[in-house]
Amino acid sequence: MNRSPLKALLGAVLLAFSTASFAAIDTYAFETAAEEARYKALIDELRCPKCLNTNLSGSDSPISADLRRTVATMVQAGKGDEEIREYLLARYGDFILYRPRVMPATYVLWFGPALLFLLALAFVARLVRRQRRAEAPVPLSPEEQAALARLSQAVGENSKA
């Protein structure tokens, strides 16, 4: 089989990526599946304060483990998602949120892309309109019409002669 080395390589690559998503192996007992789902969603969306680009679920750092435990305890205690976010926000600041709050400092972040898209639309619309105008036949001015009439008359007289 000459396909198998490739397959093995692909497998190895996939295996290398698989660890990233299962860094958090600590397990907590939740009463309902909904609670567990909320816990998982929260640790996916909260950022590890020690690492620049990892969420709580993907980090092996001790502080992430502590914060996962904190989130689990709060979920088990029946706290709401918003309450848990507020709790961590009050202690670690906006850094902890991977989904930034909507506030003046983040307006550019939240509305910038939509604004850029609108600008791009306006730009394209202008381009298209200009293109159409360039293609449309321009009606002759009265002077031009008079000139055309004179010319065609001259041509007619020439051909008669």
Place this chain on the structure above:
Amino acid sequence: MSRTSLFLPLGLFLLMAFMLWRGFALNDPHELPSALLNQPLPDFQKTRLADGAPVAREDLLGTPFLLNVWATWCPTCKAEHAELNRIAARYAVPLVGVNYKDDGPAARAWLARYGDPYRLSVVDEDGSLGIELGVYGAPETFIVDGDGIIRYKRVGAVDRRVWEEEIRPVLQNLGLPLEEPPA
């Protein structure tokens, strides 16, 4: 194309230059602005490292003090320890330690070996006080005023420069007499 739109590339360039300048001028991205600035020191019920006696938030208040989060597993804590010893010996500012996620006997041995600059150390074995304080990497140093409000936070080692330029002025603003003692 109108004359003004010729300036569009220049405008874009200036915008990008400004944003890149801002982006690279930012301090160390590891340094989080503290959410706890001007917030009250969180409540806690813990024990003292030296003798296991209970200690709570109220026991610390009264005069402004330095709260230093340390651990024996933290190399930077060892690096800053000499400076903390110097501060404790020379200036009239109480230092309170938070022994963060550490082993009690090891921590006591560490202080015996390298000197103990702390009026007392609070044992935070499970890191719960650390979470209340928004600690994400030891060492961290807070200035707490007499009313228990956090006035300053430093993540990373306290050295001579940090003491002279950042911590000492804040403490002096809070009314602590920090004149150099007569040599």
